[in-house]
Amino acid sequence: MALTKEQNQHLYHKLLHMQKELSGEKKKTQSMTEEVGELSNGVDNHMADHGTLVTDRMTDQTVKEIDRELLEEVNHALQKIKDGTYGICEKTGQDIPYERLEAVPYARMTVEAQADVEDDLETDAPSFEREFHQQVKDLSNKETIDQKSSQTYEILDREQDSN
Structure with missing residues (x-):
């Protein structure tokens, strides 16, 4: 069943909100030199402190990459709304249920098609x-x-x- 005009509008505004949050100004990360400033002068110079900083930096970079990829998906969904193809599975051509789009507004496929694609990726x-x-x-x-x-x-x- 195709989306109603109200459902489409609701999801459009939800995507705009996500886009705004994902493209908003992010907290500027300090350079490693600034973060370990007191560590490098010999005070509290412990390997665990350096390891924590590296782990935190790697986590921050991973989260930023995930946010960047999510923003691309949101932008793709907004473009599909403009093109009139939003809510249609890219693999099967079937309508994506509103409940799925409410949960994942940038979904490109139905749950079943997405599971098939993920299974293929895992084995290949x-x-x-x-x-x-x-x-x-x-x-x-x-x-x-x-x-x-x-x-x-x-x-x-x-x-x-x-x-």
Whole structure:
């Protein structure tokens, strides 16, 4: 069932809000030299402090990359609204249910088509790419972001143990 005019308008405004938040001014990160200023003068010069800074920097960079990719998806969805193709699955041509678009307004496919594409990616991608995508999922998933059970933490633990 195609989207009603009201549903389309609601989702359009939701996408505009997301676009505004994602393209807003981000907190400027300090350079590593500024962050470790007191560490480099010999006070509190501990390896764990440096490791924390590096980990925080890597997390910030990953989150920024995720935000950049999400902004691209939002812009793509806004363009589809202008083109009149919003809410139509790019793989099957079927209507994407309103409930899915309400949850993920930039969705390009139905849940079933998206699952098929993700299954194909997982089986076709080299192992290092699958591992990277799982790490990004861990870092962007609110349920696993602070848990030591995520694949990202397991990899970091292995690397630390080998040193």
